[in-house]
Amino acid sequence: MQLNDKIIWITGASSGIGEGLAYVLAKKNCKLILSGRNVFELERVKANCNATTEILPFDLSDFDHAKEHVAKAIALFGKIDVLINNGGISQRSLIAETDFAVDKKLIEVDYLSLVALTKALLPHFIQKQSGHFVAVTSLMGKFGSPYRSGYCGAKHAVHGFYDVLRMEHQKDGIDVTLICPGFVQTNLAKKSLTGDGSLQMTDDQATKNGLPVPVFASRMIKAIEKRKFEAYIGRKEVLGVYLKRLFPRLLHYSVLRSKVR
Ligand SMILES: NC(=O)c1ccc[n+]([C@@H]2O[C@H](COP(=O)([O-])OP(=O)(O)OC[C@H]3O[C@@H](n4cnc5c(N)ncnc54)[C@H](O)[C@@H]3O)[C@@H](O)[C@H]2O)c1
Structure with a gap:
């Protein structure tokens, strides 16, 4: 399935991976709906896309209004073909030093907001079959790494939810693709939550050495077009998925030795 000319809704579209996806998809003549919180940044991204790009600003943690956000998104072009649940936040803090409020925020933004939007959009997909x-x-949805307990928990939960969604609604012509990035050169690390909920503000070396956003975005779009169930996109860190499956103890000690923060 080529994404050309499709109507695609992207969350977290004001920066990083979401922004990169918007540019590649705009070149494919897609009609885009860009969501995020920062109207100024969304307008900036929109200005670099094609003429059929709209913005729909809202906070992902406002999931009590998910049905209204979905109704507005459908009204923009009359239907939606693809929802890319991309927006999220990361974490850099040890479990023992992390306030419970931070775990709650991570599960709300990185898991519950996706569930809320997906459930609100599902009737539309079922109706059009x-x-x-x-x-x-993330790869952190497949295996753990220190300093990311709440993030890993939320990302693992995303896999559980969407695996079930795929099983329950394949009969309705609905596809589900889980994209697991390794390190990608965005500001995600800088905006990561520390133990008291403040932002880390500094970059990680691993993120700086990650895939450039345009490279990542192109590979991600290919995975969507192939209707892959799951795609692991990164450099050598992708091996962690296979180590976890085959030699979990080896992965455990490799992650500890790598001292990735
Ligand atoms: N960059 C990486 O190395 C990496 C690795 C694994 C997974 N990911 C995932 O990729 C996705 C995109 O992240 P990115 O790397 O582009 O970083 P980013 O910080 O540039 O993008 C995240 C986007 O989500 C938005 N967002 C965060 N909280 C929000 C909220 N409450 N309401 C609305 N929007 C909100 C941010 O404003 C931002 O635009 C995230 O889900 C992240 O977990 C990134």
């Missing part, structure tokens, strides 16, 4: 849910999780 087609649609594609894409969730940007």
